[in-house]
Amino acid sequence: MGQLNLNTVQKFYGTFEVLKGIELEVKNGEFVVFVGPSGCGKSTLLRMIAGLDETSSGDILIDGKRVNDLPPVKRGIAMVFQSYALYPHMTVFENIAFPLRVEKMPEEKLKAKVEHAARILHLDQRLQQKPGMLSGGQRQRVAIGRAIVREPKIFLFDEPLSNLDAALRADMRIELAKLHRQLQATMIYVTHDQVEAMTMADRIVVLNAGEIAQTGAPLELYHKPANIFVAGFIGNPKMNFLAVTCKGVVDAGVEVDYKGQTVVVPVRPHAGLVGRTLTLGVRPEHILLGAGDLSLTVTPTVIERLGAHTVAYAAIGGGEGENYCAMLPGTVAIRPEEQVLTGIRAADCHLFDEAGIALERRVELTDIDMGLLDPAAA
Amino acid sequence: MGQLNLNTVQKFYGTFEVLKGIELEVKNGEFVVFVGPSGCGKSTLLRMIAGLDETSSGDILIDGKRVNDLPPVKRGIAMVFQSYALYPHMTVFENIAFPLRVEKMPEEKLKAKVEHAARILHLDQRLQQKPGMLSGGQRQRVAIGRAIVREPKIFLFDEPLSNLDAALRADMRIELAKLHRQLQATMIYVTHDQVEAMTMADRIVVLNAGEIAQTGAPLELYHKPANIFVAGFIGNPKMNFLAVTCKGVVDAGVEVDYKGQTVVVPVRPHAGLVGRTLTLGVRPEHILLGAGDLSLTVTPTVIERLGAHTVAYAAIGGGEGENYCAMLPGTVAIRPEEQVLTGIRAADCHLFDEAGIALERRVELTDIDMGLLDPAAA
Amino acid sequence: ADQEISFIACGDKMQPAHADFIKKWEEANPGYKIASEVVGWAQCQDKVTTLAAAGTPVALAYVGSRTLKEFADNELIVPITFSDAEKAAYYPYIMDTVTTSGKQWGIPVAFSTKALYWNKELFKQAGLDPEKPPTTWAEELEYAKTIKEKTGIPGFGVVAKTFDNTMHQFLHWVYTNDGSVIDGDGKITLDSKQNLEALTALKDIVPYAEEGPTSYEQNEVRAIFLDGKLGMIQASVGAVNRLKETKIDWGVAALPLGPSAKGPGTLLITDSLAVFSGTGVEEKAIEFAKFLTDPENQPIYEAQEGLTPLRPGKAVDDMVAANPYWKPFIDGISNGGPEPLFLDYKGLQNTMIEMVQAVVTGKAEPADALKKAAADLEQFK
Amino acid sequence: MSVQRSTVIFAWILLLPAVLYVTVIVAYPLVDTFILSFTDASLKKTTNWVGWANYDKIFNGTFAEVIVRTFVWTFFSVSIKMIVGVFGATMLNAAVPGRALFRVLTMPPWIVPMAIGIFMWGWMYNGQFGMISGMLQNWGIVDGPVAFLARGSTAFWATIITDVWIGVPLVTLYMLAAMQAIPQDLYEAAWTDGAGRFYRFRRITLPLLIPSMITMSMLSLIATFNSFDIIWILTQGGPNGETTTMIIDTYRTAIGSKKYGEGAARAVLICIFLSIFCLAYFRVTSRLAQGDSR
Amino acid sequence: MSQPAMINRYRWYELIAIYAGIFVFLAFILSPFVEGFLVSLKPLGLLFSSPYKFWPENGSFDAYRTMWVSVPGFARYIFNSFFISTIVTAVVLVLVVPSAYAFARFKFRGSGPLLAAFLAVNMFSGAVLLIPLFRLMRTLGVLNTYFAMIVPGVAFLIPSAIWLLRTYMMRIPRELDEAAFVDGASHFYTLRRVILPIAMPGITVVAITTFIGSYAQQFIFALTFNSKTEYMPLPIGLYAYFGRQEVIWNELMAASFVGIAPAVILIFLMQRYLVAGLTAGAVKQ
Numbered sequence A, B: 001m002g003q004l005n006l007n008t009v010q011k012f013y014g015t016f017e018v019l020k021g022i023e024l025e026v027k028n029g030e031f032v033v034f035v036g037p038s039g040c041g042k043s044t045l046l047r048m049i050a051g052l053d054e055t056s057s058g059d060i061l062i063d064g065k066r067v068n069d070l071p072p073v074k075r076g077i078a079m080v081f082q083s084y085a086l087y088p089h090m091t092v093f094e095n096i097a098f099p100l101r102v103e104k105m106p107e108e109k110l111k112a113k114v115e116h117a118a119r120i121l122h123l124d125q126r127l128q129q130k131p132g133m134l135s136g137g138q139r140q141r142v143a144i145g146r147a148i149v150r151e152p153k154i155f156l157f158d159e160p161l162s163n164l165d166a167a168l169r170a171d172m173r174i175e176l177a178k179l180h181r182q183l184q185a186t187m188i189y190v191t192h193d194q195v196e197a198m199t200m201a202d203r204i205v206v207l208n209a210g211e212i213a214q215t216g217a218p219l220e221l222y223h224k225p226a227n228i229f230v231a232g233f234i235g236n237p238k239m240n241f242l243a244v245t246c247k248g249v250v251d252a253g254v255e256v257d258y259k260g261q262t263v264v265v266p267v268r269p270h271a272g273l274v275g276r277t278l279t280l281g282v283r284p285e286h287i288l289l290g291a292g293d294l295s296l297t298v299t300p301t302v303i304e305r306l307g308a309h310t311v312a313y314a315a316i317g318g319g320e321g322e323n324y325c326a327m328l329p330g331t332v333a334i335r336p337e338e339q340v341l342t343g344i345r346a347a348d349c350h351l352f353d354e355a356g357i358a359l360e361r362r363v364e365l366t367d368i369d370m371g372l373l374d375p376a377a378a
Numbered sequence C: 001a002d003q004e005i006s007f008i009a010c011g012d013k014m015q016p017a018h019a020d021f022i023k024k025w026e027e028a029n030p031g032y033k034i035a036s037e038v039v040g041w042a043q044c045q046d047k048v049t050t051l052a053a054a055g056t057p058v059a060l061a062y063v064g065s066r067t068l069k070e071f072a073d074n075e076l077i078v079p080i081t082f083s084d085a086e087k088a089a090y091y092p093y094i095m096d097t098v099t100t101s102g103k104q105w106g107i108p109v110a111f112s113t114k115a116l117y118w119n120k121e122l123f124k125q126a127g128l129d130p131e132k133p134p135t136t137w138a139e140e141l142e143y144a145k146t147i148k149e150k151t152g153i154p155g156f157g158v159v160a161k162t163f164d165n166t167m168h169q170f171l172h173w174v175y176t177n178d179g180s181v182i183d184g185d186g187k188i189t190l191d192s193k194q195n196l197e198a199l200t201a202l203k204d205i206v207p208y209a210e211e212g213p214t215s216y217e218q219n220e221v222r223a224i225f226l227d228g229k230l231g232m233i234q235a236s237v238g239a240v241n242r243l244k245e246t247k248i249d250w251g252v253a254a255l256p257l258g259p260s261a262k263g264p265g266t267l268l269i270t271d272s273l274a275v276f277s278g279t280g281v282e283e284k285a286i287e288f289a290k291f292l293t294d295p296e297n298q299p300i301y302e303a304q305e306g307l308t309p310l311r312p313g314k315a316v317d318d319m320v321a322a323n324p325y326w327k328p329f330i331d332g333i334s335n336g337g338p339e340p341l342f343l344d345y346k347g348l349q350n351t352m353i354e355m356v357q358a359v360v361t362g363k364a365e366p367a368d369a370l371k372k373a374a375a376d377l378e379q380f381k
Numbered sequence D: 001m002s003v004q005r006s007t008v009i010f011a012w013i014l015l016l017p018a019v020l021y022v023t024v025i026v027a028y029p030l031v032d033t034f035i036l037s038f039t040d041a042s043l044k045k046t047t048n049w050v051g052w053a054n055y056d057k058i059f060n061g062t063f064a065e066v067i068v069r070t071f072v073w074t075f076f077s078v079s080i081k082m083i084v085g086v087f088g089a090t091m092l093n094a095a096v097p098g099r100a101l102f103r104v105l106t107m108p109p110w111i112v113p114m115a116i117g118i119f120m121w122g123w124m125y126n127g128q129f130g131m132i133s134g135m136l137q138n139w140g141i142v143d144g145p146v147a148f149l150a151r152g153s154t155a156f157w158a159t160i161i162t163d164v165w166i167g168v169p170l171v172t173l174y175m176l177a178a179m180q181a182i183p184q185d186l187y188e189a190a191w192t193d194g195a196g197r198f199y200r201f202r203r204i205t206l207p208l209l210i211p212s213m214i215t216m217s218m219l220s221l222i223a224t225f226n227s228f229d230i231i232w233i234l235t236q237g238g239p240n241g242e243t244t245t246m247i248i249d250t251y252r253t254a255i256g257s258k259k260y261g262e263g264a265a266r267a268v269l270i271c272i273f274l275s276i277f278c279l280a281y282f283r284v285t286s287r288l289a290q291g292d293s294r
Numbered sequence E: 001m002s003q004p005a006m007i008n009r010y011r012w013y014e015l016i017a018i019y020a021g022i023f024v025f026l027a028f029i030l031s032p033f034v035e036g037f038l039v040s041l042k043p044l045g046l047l048f049s050s051p052y053k054f055w056p057e058n059g060s061f062d063a064y065r066t067m068w069v070s071v072p073g074f075a076r077y078i079f080n081s082f083f084i085s086t087i088v089t090a091v092v093l094v095l096v097v098p099s100a101y102a103f104a105r106f107k108f109r110g111s112g113p114l115l116a117a118f119l120a121v122n123m124f125s126g127a128v129l130l131i132p133l134f135r136l137m138r139t140l141g142v143l144n145t146y147f148a149m150i151v152p153g154v155a156f157l158i159p160s161a162i163w164l165l166r167t168y169m170m171r172i173p174r175e176l177d178e179a180a181f182v183d184g185a186s187h188f189y190t191l192r193r194v195i196l197p198i199a200m201p202g203i204t205v206v207a208i209t210t211f212i213g214s215y216a217q218q219f220i221f222a223l224t225f226n227s228k229t230e231y232m233p234l235p236i237g238l239y240a241y242f243g244r245q246e247v248i249w250n251e252l253m254a255a256s257f258v259g260i261a262p263a264v265i266l267i268f269l270m271q272r273y274l275v276a277g278l279t280a281g282a283v284k285q
């Protein structure tokens, strides 16, 4: 069992409110990822759940029991630190065995457990080495091994992959996902890497300045961001934003005007939108070459060719620097400083009001397998 | 002017040969990126060019002059360190001004120069702060500023972005590319991040264990890797490799057999290939859903949904772990543990002989703007 | 410029008397200047030696007479001639303390003798006659035992710390039993019947001495006595002034005598002014030193410092008349013995201390300790 | 090549002042001492070459006993210093109110002139008037006065304790610094795994302090081996020579008895012993460094 | 509001244990000072009295007044100690900073043995070298001047200062030197403009330890190489309370407390830098 509830959890450092009344429920066996910009309070929240930092107000419940005043070990959690926090003077075996030694587990049982964990993590060959002799990925696995052997109800990870290089990170991502399937334990994972968040989470919690900006399944956040912050934060390269004016509300959605072009965005309208300035968002990967429902002629300043994609950056009216980005598949024949026509499909657009709140999209469901959007139905 | 030649440059540490006779010519104004796995000698080579490490044998020529015995400043190079190496006790202004102070430049001229550099790098507002108060990206720019003011012939960068998070890295990438255009200086850039290499380089030098594996424009490396090492190293996720048998040589290319399916790969054949075991390579992004020239039914074990793409990993015959990876566009309705049919187009395939040397591909030129392949023609 | 005569005095500051004399002498001897330096007791000797060893001796220095032989043997100091009249003016044996191989090597400047102090109050408490101090070792031992047993307070102060006066205190026993350490011909006479008796007596009295004698030197033992926690001690006249500040009812008498004694005895310790060679002002230094210690000036200094007088005379008689407690200190002189002169006096000192400590702590029997020490002494002559 | 050479030259330029200084002021007297050890130098104006005689004499005398005693004394002093220092550092490292003040209060033994500190201990050890004996009597633990410096057995330990006292502030300070260099997350990880305070100390703090402890104990060993003032002021090597260490014996020979030649030979021996120690130390640490390369 | 991290939250019995531990430790450190202080309060006549009483009867601060009279030059001695230590510290820093940098940064033949040789200096105690040193001082013509105490003092404080500072400097990233080198800065310019400012915390610690080392411990050199009262440092001043026959214990102790007060105040003011500097450059881990 590893069910977690946070009830209006607050955290103050002095008078500075780092966390502003977090409400969250994590189901048993769920893989929840906390994302958010640097300094938004991810680590603080994780450390509070772990019991390393104190909770200023609000309750933390694990399996329905209030644990605010319990030390970490009594909460049934295990934590994997960003720095791994391996004991440099102990062998891999002793590092993994540490929690069991603390419990004074009989030698034989301990050995079996450690070896079992090592096998899962492909560390069997390394048990007698010291952490200093391991590669980053191996160290990471030792840190996980130390968490596994305790068989905790909840695993906490604080940016565990941030020290690794890209290739290793991709490998570790896959291994962690498999581990989760294998152990069926609740996992809470902090990262600022979106790829990690998108690929591993059952549910993503987006934090912004100490508040939850949105909670939802990865693709829900991708396709239906609740506000402009989440829309900009999820997705790489970042979503493009254009200032548009609301012309009117029609059956199919909201009709907006961008520099004389009119387009109907299929979103659920509010009352009293007409005439107001809205923000239209579109992801770089949804920009097409050639005309679309909305067409923009831009002069790319920087073109990045990644082989599989070509990413073009351009500056369009207002704002400094490149604020328009298109990610086109394969190798495309565009050149810097040469005008090119790009198009946007109305169905790919997001619309946000002045407060940054999204108007709910009527997503073309043919595009998404709804079963995937709702993990419970899977 | 900033033209660089390396003539059979070797480096020994003790008896260990770190660099094995490197031959390279860098043209004036070129942006050359060194990539390669960790420990292959990238930093060593860069430090030898800079004059920080001694050259064991061979000549380093800058603008035709042998500089082996000159100190860095006399070589007309500037270097940006991975750790930035900012002086923590000096303000941003003083950090940037440091090389000029060394030259004893008159205060007024110095001030003008530093301010000019700061403006280019958008650091005008930060000149009086200390490095400790800056964000990673700003620090990076200060380090570049320090290099710019000297107006060197050649810039050397050693993994300058590796300490930054993904978003900042993308921004800095663009800024560096613009800077290169602006200054028209020769730049040599070490990284192990492929996206950086692909997007910024005029030419990429792939190093492997102290030797140059291939030199070429980014897309040339992507489309026509000279050997299996480069093929696997360039591109993310990594290229898939399948063991095939050569059936025969036909006009259109080489006919190979993979588990009973026959496909003709459009490559220039060698003599005496028939009957030998070759390696067929195909990039994940070229794998299609449904049948192709070569069809594989696989059971994905891990599926990563990134919103813009769906990446599926599967294990196919031989080898441990997932050795087959497909990157499919958008959100695709596939599920783990459910069989799916994937196809490969013959034109997307690469073929390598037993020694790992590529058979030259007859690339479908309609796919690639050849002008882009050859920067000189652009 | 003036010729400088460097002068190292020991103590914390220049004695007012000496400061006066220096001024007077400088006035009488224009062209000469006394450059005096005062060095603390603990380091005085070492500093003088270091300077001499390094080849920059001082002209004149205040040293313990026991070091003279060593200095003389190494030709670091010059001999000093005394006229017979000058010699005769001193108490007997005083010249002996500065004489080796027939020459005098220093000018005596300070003199001390020892006597027995006893605590009348403790004697009373122990049922002893408070006005009757012991006169023999046997009595001394018996009284000490009685005091210890009756009052629980140690009866006698034994000095046995690793410190120079441990040897001095043992020599009290030696010289009150007609013993000696070395004879005039340089023969070691330590291993004798008299000295065995002395060492045995010391050993016998230890059980009635303060706890842990090996951790107390002379002044510390005196402090215990001043605190009323000791029945008897052997000490110099300096204790008198301190006793006057306490409420203790005390008496002082000549040191008790051993079985082989031929008469009263005490240890004679002198300090001398030594003149170092190689300074170019040796003559003047001698002149100055004699001036400091001449019969006119010396008593003024002695009075200020509370020292035993070097020379008999009317002044001394007057002093004894005025302060009867002086009597045992003066009387002892006639049968006293000098600190033995050895080439390596530190070696002598260490050997003697080791011997005393071995006996006091019960590590060795007196006879064995004596034999071993006598053998060891041979190398230090 | 030339770049390389210029750095080497620069390095030597930087070193030159200190090297010259130490050479002139210390190395010269050292060499002098070494030469002296083969002569019969004394107060005499002339000295003669005596070859190995001085060394012969040392080993034929009671010196072997002194050597053993010196080792034992040094061993206990250094060990206790390290134990007390680590203990003190641990206490001062605890996040409790007042620790800044407590840290300052650790320093005085280091600041006070050594001789004065020793005199204060002399008072403490005094049987009749001292604090320890006095308190023990007041509390009725002992009957009569106890003179700690009167017997070899107690004096030996008393001098060690005083040496420990003088050395502890610096050890504590270094150990405190070393402790603070241990990353906090190691403790948090262990705590999360349920390790209690003592367990954390035993399994994490102590092992990670070992390299610092080795360095510190070597520096402390050199100082302790040469510790002179303490024994000299408290016991002068007595009683019965039971606190005589090599340096005391050397001083007694060279400065006391003015046998400069024999004294120099003893000083050279001390240096040789210490060098062997330090060599062994470098071996051990380099092996340790290889062991867990970080 | 800011509370210690949870891990440092102590239960009541842990707090008691910690404070008890600190008490025991400080009791050991400070009890001689308590004894010394009590001695300084007692009138000389009552110093030696038993049975032992912890609180002095008739205790008074008289000794703190009379000590100035008994040794009139005492203030001067304190000043001298301060003066000598300041110069010694300055000279040590001037010599040690470049050497520590050289040892920390440059690998050249002989650097290891040379470093060891510096350590070896501490293997000979000053006392043994006294006579050769005396001859040397005389040759240099510095006897009976402040230099007589400064010159040897510096020499014996150099080794540990080098060791300490070297370990500190090894923690400064090498890239900083290299960056300056690439920019054309000479080695010396780099040292002055880059390394020195960054190493300041470490230098502060070395300065403090050197100062203390010199302030309190320069006895033997002062005694042997200097005869001029006006140049004598504090320890000699303290020895002056050893009277001709008697030690004026209460004044000696009072003077000791007065004498070390300046250094204690210094430590108190600097303690933050001391621990911080040591932490950053702790003895090689």
Ligand SMILES: Nc1ncnc2c1ncn2[C@@H]1O[C@H](COP(=O)(O)OP(=O)(O)OP(=O)(O)O)[C@@H](O)[C@H]1O
Pocket (backbone or CB within 6 Å): A013, A018, A036, A037, A038, A039, A040, A041, A042, A043, A044, A045, A192
């Ligand atoms: N001990 C502290 N005292 C005061 N403020 C603190 C403390 N620890 C953290 N903070 C502040 O709390 C905020 C949240 O910090 P936290 O470490 O949780 O951020 P984060 O989301 O983990 O960021 P990152 O992605 O950079 O790790 C930050 O603004 C930080 O400055």
Ligand SMILES: Nc1ncnc2c1ncn2[C@@H]1O[C@H](COP(=O)(O)OP(=O)(O)OP(=O)(O)O)[C@@H](O)[C@H]1O
Pocket (backbone or CB within 6 Å): B013, B018, B036, B037, B038, B039, B040, B041, B042, B043, B044, B045, B192
């Ligand atoms: N001072 C040295 N002594 C001995 N070997 C060295 C030294 N410096 C580097 N090497 C070795 O030289 C090889 C190349 O090192 P280099 O730092 O150039 O690699 P790199 O390509 O920059 O790797 P990375 O991507 O990890 O920075 C490595 O195998 C390394 O172990």
Ligand SMILES: [Mg+2]
Pocket (backbone or CB within 6 Å): A042, A043, A044
């Ligand atoms: Mg964080």
Ligand SMILES: [Mg+2]
Pocket (backbone or CB within 6 Å): B042, B043, B044
């Ligand atoms: Mg590198």
